[in-house]
Amino acid sequence: MDKQRQEQVISALKEKGATQPCPRCQNLQFDVVGETVIGLDTQPWFLGGARSGVPAILVSCSNCGYIAQHAAAVLGLLR
Numbered sequence: 425m426d427k428q429r430q431e432q433v434i435s436a437l438k439e440k441g442a443t444q445p446c447p448r449c450q451n452l453q454f455d456v457v458g459e460t461v462i463g464l465d466t467q468p469w470f471l472g473g474a475r476s477g478v479p480a481i482l483v484s485c486s487n488c489g490y491i492a493q494h495a496a497a498v499l500g501l502l503r
Contacts, residue, residue: 425456425458425459430456432501433456433481433483433499433501434456436499436500436501437481437483437494437499440498440499442494446485446487446488446490447490448485448488448490449485449487449488449490451485451486451487451488453485453486453487454483454484454485454486454492455483455484455486456481456482456483457482457483457484457491458481458482459479459480459481459482459496460479460480460482461477461478461479461480462477462478462480462493463475463476463477464476464477464478478495478497479495479496479497479501479502479503480493480494480495480496481493481494481496481499481501
């Protein structure tokens with residue numbers, strides 16, 4: 425993820441009030457890890473189910489490594 429995209433993510437998270445400490449260790453420092461798609465099965469694979477997904481932003485606690493996932497669409501960050 426380039427620096428400009430990281431700044432977009434940080435700005436969107438702050439705008440939504442996502443500034444609370446880590447739920448595991450109470451650390452206040454986080455790193456934007458990257459973007460992914462969380463896969464969803466509409467039906468079990470053995471029934472020929474189709475796959476879809478939720479684009480997500482991954483943020484990690486800089487102390488304990490706890491990873492939080494944020495839906496990119498809700499943050500206005502869909503590509």
